[in-house]
Amino acid sequence: MCGIVGAVANRNVVSTLIEGLSRLEYRGYDSAGVAVLNDTGIARVRAVGRVSAMTEKANELQLSGLVGIGHTRWATHGGVTESNAHPHMSPSQLNGEVAVVHNGIIENHDEQRARLKSLGYVFESQTDTEVIAHLIHHYHQSLPLLAATQKAVAELTGAFAISVISKKEPEHMVTARLGCPLLIGLGEGENFIASDVSAVLSVTRKVIYLEDGDVADIRREGVTILGRDGAEVTRKIHMSDVSLASLELGPYSHFMQKEIHEQPRALTDTIEALIDDNHFSPALFGKNAAAVFAQVDSILILAAGTSYYAALTAKYWLESIAKLPTNVEIASEYRYRESVPNPRQLIVTISQSGETLDTMEALKHAKALGQHLTLAICNVQESAIPRASELVFYTRAGAEIGVASTKAFTTQLVALFTLAATLAKQRGLLDAEAEQAHLGALRQLAGSVQHALNLEPQIREWANSFANKQHALFLGRGIHYPIALEGALKLKEISYIHAEAYPAGELKHGPLALVDSAMPVVVIAPNDALLEKVKSNMQEVKARGGELFVFADADSHFTESEGVHVIRTxxxxxxxxxxxxxxxxxxxxxxxxxxxxxxxDKPRNLAKSVTVE
Known part of the structure; x- marks a missing residue:
């Protein structure tokens, strides 16, 4: 969601801030701004819309400074207006004494707002972030910036990643996190902060991932990190392997297009270690995985959005291959109901970013209930959810910029299939012949995906029948029903066509009432045991004048007819x-x-990394 970048250097940092914000555009946002410290104090520029609009303003003002912070905002509290854009300042005027950027949500902002108003503070926005600026300023009148920030964040309830600069202390910035991602980029005589490593790759690859409760003092000569108890701590330095090339479009028109076509490589990279070993080994999931898996009698998968649909698909594999009872829950719902904990249940969390707040909080809830057998499936090294899990399987999709997930989803499916096969083998349910058959299928997968990509010209023609429609229906059965759900989600996310998905057998229980010539019906129809059932469901649609668009396997023996279009995968x-x-x-x-x-790549109202509830 919102993006943060900051810099402390012996040079003008404005271009670094703007480039960093541009790298964060994929996360989803509706306004942008920067604030820098210079000889006159704090100078700030904000604009509604794209980073480019804010950049024009910065250039007109010839903005410059050696210390600065920047932000891309995705609206939560308050509408999309310049006054609600970050950075926020305190006092609330052009020449404020402190400036703050913030990701996350402050749950006790109303209480704090009333308190701060009673102290004489005037609010110019509807945001919860302005509360942070005023609270830090309040304590900063008698305390150094670091101590003021520590005292202020201790009084905040919710989730946050913040960075603050002060007119009184122009040589550094202070940053803090709780529940939202934040990292420090280490340079030579200069240092940086960001919510995502992509924002600092042009200036450094050495990064420190802050942990919950950390407060850090960022200076040119170095950084000091204080843990939750206020004592100085040392955090591990990582060398990022994300390439700048992966953040560029290259010959493609959009990142989504690029990432769809990157799937053969992403899938190959994800299964590389598995194929090299030529067997399903618990070691793929961590050193202690064999011991953990030996205790497991059932599985609970917690996920959100596209990852939730990957989990629904995995339920079929885990129950049919590993014979383990598997439940799948939407992460944001799980922790708000009373459940029956089972200490022998494997808790699997799935998140592309590893920072999805709903999923992270669901994991914390499961562990609080005494469920400590945990596995994270994630695409981002050293992110929060893997760090909080006993076991981890990293997908190797590479950087995914488009908001609508593509290669992250299919690599998650590969990871989940690998989990099912590994558990089955450890439980004595996968003999050598079946193991090799599954490995052979994985080896051939990238080639089959490339063949499917070659269908693009035919699919492009089909798109003409959807672009002028208001609604669409997706149907699937069995293990392909979650793929119908995923197809409907993708269509509604980026085209804004209302789309729903149903198990095809449910048509006559309600959705058939919606079918007419104005609603295209997409059918996932592989040549499996349910094919004849799917064909019967298609007849129900055809009899009501519906137009069918069928994705069928080459050996499914479908024929086209009036109102029935077929593409063979x-x-x-x-x-x-x-x-x-x-x-x-x-x-x-x-x-x-x-x-x-x-x-x-940036559909309205949506964000790539969802770090708020």
Missing amino acids: PRHVGVLSPILHTIPVQMLAYHAALLKGTDV
């Missing part, structure tokens, strides 16, 4: 078929959005 690939059938629905959504002229 490669031959049925067995147990991995859901991964293959994901590719066409991604491309359908992409090309429908192109025709509608929407902002494909």
Whole structure:
């Protein structure tokens, strides 16, 4: 969601701040701003819209400074206005004494706002962030900035990543985190902070990931980190392996298009260690995985959004291959109900970013209930959810910039299939012949996905039938029903066409009432045991005048007719078929959005990394 970048240097940091914010645009935002310290105090520029609009203002003012902070805002408290954009200052006027940027949500902001008003502070925004600025300023009148920030954040309830600069102490910045990602980038005679490593890659690859409760003092000559108890701590330095090339479009029109076409490589990279070892080993999930898996009698998967649909797919694999009872819950719902904890249940969390707040909080809740057998499936090294989990499987999708997840989803599916096969083997349910068959299917997967990508010209033609529609229906059965859900999500996310997905057998229980010639119906129809059932469901649609768009395997023996359009994916690939059938629905959504002229990579109202509830 919102993005943070900051810099302390012996040179003008404005261009560094702006480049960093540009790298964070993919996270989703509606306004941007920067504030820098210079000879006159704090200079600030904010603008509604893209970073480019704010950049124009900064250039007109010839903004400069050696210490600065920047922010891209995704609106939560208050509308999309310049007065609500970050950075916020205190006192609330152009020449304030402190400036703050903030990701997250302060839950006790109303209480703090009333208190601060009673102290004489005037608010110019509707945001919870302005409360932080005034609270720090209040304590900073008698305390150094570091101590003032420590005292202020101790009184905040909720989740936050913040950075603050002060007119009285122009040589440094102070930053703090609780529940929202924040890192320090280490340079030579200069240092940086950011909410995402992509924002600092142009200036450094050496990063420190702050932990919950950390408060850090960032200076040119070095950084000091204080832990939750206020004592100085040392955090591990990491060398980021994210490449700048992965953050560039190259020959593609959009990052979503690029990332759809990167899937053969992403899948290959994700299974590389597995293929090299030529067997399913618990060691793929961590040193202690064999001992953890030996205790498991059931599985609970916690996830949100696209990752939730990956989890629904995995339920079929885990129950059919590993014979383990598996439940799947939306992370944001799980921790707000009374559940029956089982200390032998494996808690699996799935998150592309590893920072999804709903999923992180659900994991904390499960552990508080005494469920300590935990596994994270994540695409970002050293992010919060893997650090909080006993075991971890990192997908190797590479940087995913488009808000609508593509390669992260399919690599999650590979990871979950690997988990199912590994558990089955450890439980004595996967013999050598079956193991090699599954490994062979994984080896061939990238090639099959490439064949599916070659269907793009046909899918582009289909998109013409969707671009002028208001609604669409997606149908699937069995393990392909979650892929129908994913297809509907992709279409609504980026084209803004209302789309729903149902198990095809549920048509006659309600959704069939919506079917007419104005609602295209997409059918996932692989050549599996449910194919004949799916064909019967298609007849129900056809009889009501509905127009069918069928993704069928090459060996499914479908024929086109009036109102029935068929695209044949490669031959049925067995147990991995859901991964293959994901590719066409991604491309359908992409090309429908192109025709509608929407902002494909940054759809309205959405964000890449959801770090608020």
